[in-house]
Amino acid sequence: RLLRQTQFLTSAQRLDQCPPDEGLEVAFAGRSNAGKSSAINRLTGQKSLARTSKTPGRTQLLNFFEVTEGRRLVDLPGYGYAKVDRATRQQWQKELDGYLAERRCLRGLVLLMDIRHPLKDFDRMLVDWSAEAGMPLHLLLTKADKLSFGQAKTTVMKVASSLKGHPAPLTAQLFSSTSGAGCDDAWDRLGGWLEL
Numbered sequence: 260r261l262l263r264q265t266q267f268l269t270s271a272q273r274l275d276q277c278p279p280d281e282g283l284e285v286a287f288a289g290r291s292n293a294g295k296s297s298a299i300n301r302l303t304g305q306k307s308l309a310r311t312s313k314t315p316g317r318t319q320l321l322n323f324f325e326v327t328e329g330r331r332l333v334d335l336p337g338y339g340y341a342k343v344d345r346a347t348r349q350q351w352q353k354e355l356d357g358y359l360a361e362r363r364c365l366r367g368l369v370l371l372m373d374i375r376h377p378l379k380d381f382d383r384m385l386v387d388w389s390a391e392a393g394m395p396l397h398l399l400l401t402k403a404d405k406l407s408f409g410q411a412k413t414t415v416m417k418v419a420s421s422l423k424g425h426p427a428p429l430t431a432q433l434f435s436s437t438s439g440a441g442c443d444d445a446w447d448r449l450g451g452w453l454e455l
């Protein structure tokens with residue numbers, strides 16, 4: 260799998276520090292603790308590419324990873340920690356909004372949600388943005404190992420059907436960084452978007 264070659268490229272605190280807006284990019288977003296770092300590490304087969312941590316505020320920046328030349332994964336700032344002060348949160352919001360609004364090489368957005376707590380306010384904001392922007396959206400319902408397989412499947416179906424009529428391409432799957440469930444589907448989606 261090409262994704263296993265992924266390497267850290269750069270961090271950007273502001274939009275003007277992003278790599279040149281060329282090639283193809285897929286962005287990962289999710290509330291803090293959704294399992295985003297674990298998923299990125301699992302999908303790239305690397306233990307600590309994205310920092311896995313419960314420490315509030317550790318994922319403050321836009322982090323860029325290069326799969327191959329001109330093909331990137333982007334780790335967007337996490338949300339949802341009460342401990343992050345308002346100014347910081349507003350700054351994240353600004354950078355995230357700017358990135359989403361301006362990034363032309365963005366091909367798709369992966370939205371990670373804990374399968375036990377899907378579609379919170381922050382998630383809905385990104386779903387709405389995907390609709391307005393016509394940006395393809397892939398929902399990764401993480402920590403599927405916390406539910407029985409049947410419950411997990413049912414949740415994926417419920418979430419997907421609650422978003423029926425979404426005006427941009429939308430797909431949803433279950434995922435577990437712990438068990439590896441859903442990796443093949445996620446690889447297929449990323450590979451398609453990044454034309455790997």
Ligand code: GDP
Binds near residue numbers: 298436
């Ligand atoms: P992030 O804040 O979205 O980057 O979330 P992390 O990847 O740091 O994960 C948050 C917490 O959830 C950590 O304690 C992880 O060990 C745990 N976690 C992440 N993915 C899974 C999963 O697939 N299954 C289980 N059971 N726990 C997970």
